[in-house]
Amino acid sequence: MADIAFIAPYEDLAHIARQVSHELGLEVDVYVARVQDGAELARTLAKKNGCQVIVSRGVTAWLIQQAVDLPVVDVPIGGYDILRAYYQAKQFGGPIGIADVPDVIQGLESLEAILGETFIKYTLKDQQDDIRRGIMALKEAGAEVVIGKIAMAREARNFGLNSVIITSGKEAVIQALKEAERVLQVRRQEKRRAEQLKAILDFAYDGIIALDEEGRITVFNPVAEKLSGWRAEDAIGRPVTEVIPAAQCHILLKTGKPELGELLEIGSTRVVANRVPIIVDDRVVGVVTTFQNISSLQSLEHKVRRRLAGRGHVAKYSFNDILGESPELKEAVRLAREYAAVQSTVLIYGETGSGKEMFAHAIHLAGPRRDGPFVAVNCAALPENLLESELFGYAEGAFTGARKGGKPGLFELAHEGTIFLDEIGEMSPRLQARVLRVLEEGEIMRLGDDRIIPVNVRVIAATHRNLAQMVKEQAFREDLYYRINVLNLEIPPLRNRGSDVLLLAEHFLQEFCRQLQRPVVKLSPEATRELLQYRWPGNIRELRNCMERLALRCREKTVSAIDVRRALGLESAPEVENLSSGGDGKGLGTDLAGQVNILERSLILRVLAETGGNKAEAARRLGVSRTTLWRKLKGENKGA
Structure with a gap:
């Protein structure tokens, strides 16, 4: 069934509709039926739920509008149509009368001026009950010929008058079908919006209630049903004061002021309510209120904090956070960006404090796993047995004090993301063997468990030690070394980065002055020389600590050389x-x-x-x- 149905009151009009719809490339079902038969046909089409717009003409169109809840486009009577009927009526002689709706009658003035002839006119108040009265008025006014639609022409013959039917030509049908197509597009858009709104309301986590300007409920979603205990079909149409008195939504109809973050109790549930007025043309015409269960909010916040920020399983730094203009650093960043695009294992070399972890964060955020977790662990910070349980997790009862239900390891938590193994050179040979298995087989086994858990992680490792030399000395497994050293990246020490020292020093100094809410201090030329001459064994971490001490201790507007030396512990x-x-x-x-x-x-x-x-x-x-x-x-x- 086509979306557009054309119900023509006579066959000639149906023939024109078929021709025009074909020329316009529109899919239109064309029927012939008039007045009550046309209305009954329209009811049938509407029930089949396929027809979206109906096109008809005259009284038949008017009756269809009363019969169905669908948009109905009336084929207009144009000037050409009336002119055609006028010349046919002139063959009968005598004054010409016309009875029709106001739009048609008002449009006759320009035609009368062109023809130099005045019609006897009668304006119908509706298109059914007034037709007989209109024809009688035309006859009494001296009309001998009546032009009009089928119903008017038939009634004129009943009164002994000659009549000519005003038929709709091709131009009018084209106009009607184009209007029907426009209405169909608008209807489809409205239907899409309605379905989108319904989906939002039905699947939102918030309770949502909307009121009209009288304070009656117009929207009541499933969450609102659950919170209030009312069914939507019972609540809609009722005053909100009957359904949820505590909501106080109706007050905004008078104040027009939004109220956000209000704590309420709906039944036995504590909620946070946001109430917002709907204002049209500076007038409050409704209110929308959303409710969120406080316990759900607290649980969600705890979950997010615990699983992301609290455990540090998100990358914090991008390549934009890596400051420096030295060629050595730019080359390291260039290589790191290339490595980010693939998923191979990366081994980062660099002295302590040179920024290895920041590069690991940036590689993760620039890569295809950016939406996955980023899990970092310092292999030198934990004893062997504790590091093993952290990396691989443990089953319930694996050891005294083991958490009930067990605990997932960091490799599990990094699934579909990246794990950063900092200071991997400090890892014991036994743990090196377990890490190698993860890299080769993509699976782990928790301590005290016999169940294999598949994991998909990208490994970025870092060390300040010479792993190749450690392999020769049998202090590091050769097979693990070659497995993690697929791509390697060397971070230059700060002493080799030239004026980057000053750039970073100024950045950190300003940062700490802002944090301490103190005026920003400047580095004197002598201070900059001290910074450039120092070897920075602790690299960026040492520089950052030095600038924090200067921001805290310096009481002058300018940092002197002696201030720098004291901050470095040289004085x-x-x-x-x-x-x-x-x-x-x-x-x-x-x-x-x-x-x-x-x-x-x-x-x-x-x-x-x-x-x-x-x-x-x-x-x-x-x-x-x-x-x-x-x-x-x-x-x-x-x-x-």
Whole structure:
């Protein structure tokens, strides 16, 4: 069944409709039926749910409009149609009368002026009950010939008058079918919007209620049903004060002011409500209110925080966050962008603090797995057994204190994303073997479990050590080395990046001054020379820490060379100078143990600052175990 139906009151009009629809390339079903038969046919077409627009003419069109809830396009009577009927009527002689609707009668004035003849006219108030009265009025006014539609012409013959039917020509049918096509397109668009709105309302997580200007409910979605206990069919049409009195939606009909984030109780459920007025031409014509279950919001927020931000399973840095203009850095960024486009394993070399993790973040965000998780783990920060359970997870009861239900490992959490294994050179040989299996087989097994879990992850590894040398010394597995060293990327140390030191220093200095809400300080020429001459063993991390100290300690508008040296620990701090000069005269100058402890503490704190607080790296540099470092720090706190 075509979307457009043409119900013609007579066969000639149907013939023209078929011809025109073919010429316009429109799919139109054409029928012949008039008045009540046409209306009954229209009802049948509407029930079949295929017809969308009906085209008809005259009284038949008017009756169809009363019979169906579909748009009806009336074939217009044009000037050519009336002119044709006029010349036929002139053959009968005598005055010519016409009875029709206001649109047709009003359009006769210009035709009368052209013809130099005045018609006897009668304006019908409707197209059915008034026809007989109209013909009688024309006869009494002296009309001998009546031109009009089929019903008017037939009634004129009943009164003994000659009559000519005004037929619709091709031009009128073209106009009607084009209008029907336009109406069909609008109807389709409205139907699409209605279906979209219905889908939004039905599947939204929020309860949604809409009111008209009288405060009666016009929209009541399934979530609103669940929250209120009312069915939509019972709620729609009722005043909102009867259905959900606590919602207070109707108040906005008077105030016209939005109310957001209001806490309400609907039944036994606490919700957050947002109420917004619908304003048309500066008049409030309705209200839309949305409700969200507070417990659901809290649960969702907790889930998002726990699974993303809380666990750090999102990449935070893109290539735009990597600052620097040196050729060495630009080459590293260029290579990293190339590596991001593929999914091969990447091994990143670089000194401590040079920015290896930032590159890993950027590679992930620029690659095809950007929408997946990014999981980072420092292999040097955890003991072997703890690192194993973190990487591979464990089953319930795997060991004393194991979480009920077990725990997924980081490889599982990185599924369809990227896992970043920082300081992989510190991993024990036993764990290296397990990681190799993941890379080769794409599967893991939790501790204490016998179930194989497939995983699809991209591995980015990083190290500050010479893995090739470690392989020769049998300190790192050769097979794992070649498996992770598919693509390699070397991050240049800060001392090789020239003026990037100053660019980064200014950036960090401004950042920390803003955080501390202090005026931004500037670097003096002498300070910049100090920064450029320093070797930066801790690289960007050390530079960042230095700038934080300067932002915190500097009281002048300009940073001097001595400020930089003190921030780097190259100048004696005041307390150390006091020690060397005897201090306050309490015997510290002769207390060798006291001086050693203070100097040792100063050295530990400086190395910790250079490593960004990384105790494992600080212990390595100082040549002591992490336990010894921890004991000395603990002893320092006791003495504080």
